Amino acid sequence: MKVLVTGGAGFIGSHLCDSLLTEGHIITVVDNLILGKKENIIHLIGRGDFYFIQEDLLQFVTLKKIFNEGQFDMVFHLAANSDIQKGSNNPEVDYNLTFNTTFNVLQCMREYKVKKLFFASSSAIFGETSAQLSEDYGPLQPISNYGAGKLASEAFISSFSYTNNIQTWITRFPNIVGERFTHGVIYDFINNLKKEPDVLTVLGNGEQNKPYLYVKDLIEGILFVCKHAKDRFNVYNLGSDSRTKVKEIAKMVIEEMMLAAEIIYTGGDRGWVGDVPEFKYDLTKIETLGWQAKYNSNDSVRLAIQKALGK
């Protein structure tokens, strides 16, 4: 297939490109390189089946040109803000980077009759709840603008899919970790300990408890869902049954860096306004389809730390 990957130079997008090329697809990446990095895809540039365009999806006229010339069979739409904290301070970030990018992609798909879409959604659409989250869970009340931007995207994807007969696969990610990550708790802990090896300050009380998934597991899960889910509109929670507490991550990072740093907690039940301190997925739907993550949450975290340290 001729495939467009938006955000294809980013943390997750670049791993997806690696796998899509292995499967024999011809890829065009559009990335503005604000969060994405050229070094993530530098090993692909020059291949005859890989095209990179540095452009912003908010530039609608240029985007239409790209669709017109690309004649894509499918779009993998991953471009978005990925830093929840940043969007909480400025709602325009997720309004533009997470939602308006989606709307522009949908408008182009409608105009150029692209009939297959994958969308990278998030557990953040569910808001804060102690319930085990199945795909049918309601009400959906996001507490971050990031979650709102993803839910607003899902809303228009649903109506466009229906009215334009676009076959759609949405997977909702938990926390993703691994090579090429650009932010997040492991990233912060490692960088902070490099600067100050004796003390590690942890936002909140360390009890935040979430599922972490290794990025290569995620990519496998995405491609499995796109291959095996056959409805017009397919929505799957994607993750691991197990979870890891932030205080356990802190200990693992210190251990893997072979330090003896003291851990200081800032207190409170969450890292920042909009942070969901706990969630757990009901993964029955994706397991019934036939997929399960290789690594549990703790192993994913451990592996990501080791990869980040070049082990």
Added chain:
Amino acid sequence: MKVLVTGGAGFIGSHLCDSLLTEGHIITVVDNLILGKKENIIHLIGRGDFYFIQEDLLQFVTLKKIFNEGQFDMVFHLAANSDIQKGSNNPEVDYNLTFNTTFNVLQCMREYKVKKLFFASSSAIFGETSAQLSEDYGPLQPISNYGAGKLASEAFISSFSYTNNIQTWITRFPNIVGERFTHGVIYDFINNLKKEPDVLTVLGNGEQNKPYLYVKDLIEGILFVCKHAKDRFNVYNLGSDSRTKVKEIAKMVIEEMMLAAEIIYTGGDRGWVGDVPEFKYDLTKIETLGWQAKYNSNDSVRLAIQKALGK
């Protein structure tokens, strides 16, 4: 309270203004008069407690000025596209009029620290399902851009409410009928029969079956919810338990107009792409709060026909 009513010159908004003034509030209406009409509020203009500003909510700089000068205690945000069919043909309609108006209002509320919000949502967020729709129903998969625009609005209202501590009341309307309506099945049937009294063409097979609510019942319900629901974030389905089929509406209109028109059905289970042919609400939540509609669905339809005919 000092209250901003967006879309206050519209079908529903103007009835809301009437009731809010009776309750002693000071009202500013912002309406671009594209769907709204000055005649709907002409009886209020000149009152010392009523201000009308003809402006488009998409004019963000002007909107900020209005918020700066208005010092509002609460916003009733009703401005939106209200014609589902129109938005199905052009996604920009609901993207702009239904969603971006909401985002602009939220940005102004955040900047000018307005801490109370009412939002007019819709059954269209639920998409097409035979389930009885409670407030916790999921998944939310709208099949019209109108429903998508309302769900996208709810998403950002949820995150803004949480991060800026805005007390919020959302009610999800069924089909609303009564004086001052601007479109919809009754409106169309009457106008078509005025032009051609012998034949009434009905889109679909006439079996579309939905709850209709009389506009003055709706306004009472809205104000009841805002007064009695005390959470930070309050969401209520608002409607009537009963439903009316389109073919029954056709008969009632012909009867009330004292005609003998033949009814012709175009066929198919729905009026147009994006039309949800059937839905029913679970109204336990609002009934537990203590509210019930005065008129059932058939009586609401009959009353609306009579009012439209000047009876």
